Amino acid sequence: MPTIQLYSVRLVREGPLSYAPVTQPYEAQQAIRALLHTLLHDRDREAAVAIALDARNRPIGAHVISVGTVSATLVHPREVFKFAILSNAHSLLFAHNHPSGDAEPSRDDIDLSRRLKKAGQLIGIDLIDSLITGHESFISLKERQLI
Numbered sequence: 143m144p145t146i147q148l149y150s151v152r153l154v155r156e157g158p159l160s161y162a163p164v165t166q167p168y169e170a171q172q173a174i175r176a177l178l179h180t181l182l183h184d185r186d187r188e189a190a191v192a193i194a195l196d197a198r199n200r201p202i203g204a205h206v207i208s209v210g211t212v213s214a215t216l217v218h219p220r221e222v223f224k225f226a227i228l229s230n231a232h233s234l235l236f237a238h239n240h241p242s243g244d245a246e247p248s249r250d251d252i253d254l255s256r257r258l259k260k261a262g263q264l265i266g267i268d269l270i271d272s273l274i275t276g277h278e279s280f281i282s283l284k285e286r287q288l289i
Contacts, residue, residue: 174235174273175280177204182239182275188215190238192222194231199270203229212241217254219261226267234262237273245276247283255289 174193181191181204190207205225208215215238226234236258238251247255255272262269272283283289 174201174237177201178237178273178275181206182237185209185239186241187211188213188239188241190215190217190222190236192225193235193237194226194229195233195235195270197232199233201235202231205229214250219258222258223261223265223267226262227265231267233268233270234258235271235273236269237275239275243277243279245274245279245281247274247281247286247288252283252288255283259289 177193178191182189187209188211189209192205192207193201194203194205196202203225207221207225208217210216217238222234222236225231236255240246251272251274255269258272259269269289270284272289274281274283
């Protein structure tokens with residue numbers, strides 16, 4: 143198994159980092175909220191995170207893909223899926239924050255999420271949701287039927 147870099151988090155299935163399977167977008171929000179809070183909360187710049195899931199949709203790892211500016215970050219599908227492949231992920235959650243606090247998705251957010259969904263379909267790692275966090279809000283693009 144490849145070495146997980148320092149800015150990645152490898153999750154364990156037992157103990158305090160244990161998570162229940164993610165089967166619906168709302169459950170994804172609930173199961174992943176604490177992890178995303180740890181990785182994205184109080185950042186003054188936009189950051190993108192990938193969360194690798196096993197075949198039962200349990201989180202097995204998380205990776206900060208990119209940290210950008212106050213209003214944008216550079217994300218390419220190859221970087222997202224490189225982590226997924228190295229983690230032996232069955233599926234993937236993608237998330238990023240909006241430092242402004244407004245979690246409403248932009249056109250760029252929707253376009254990127256759709257590109258990630260298509261890339262995942264090509265390589266057999268399903269993007270099950272794309273999430274955006276704000277100060278007090280949490281939006282699922284799947285729930286809004288945008289991906």
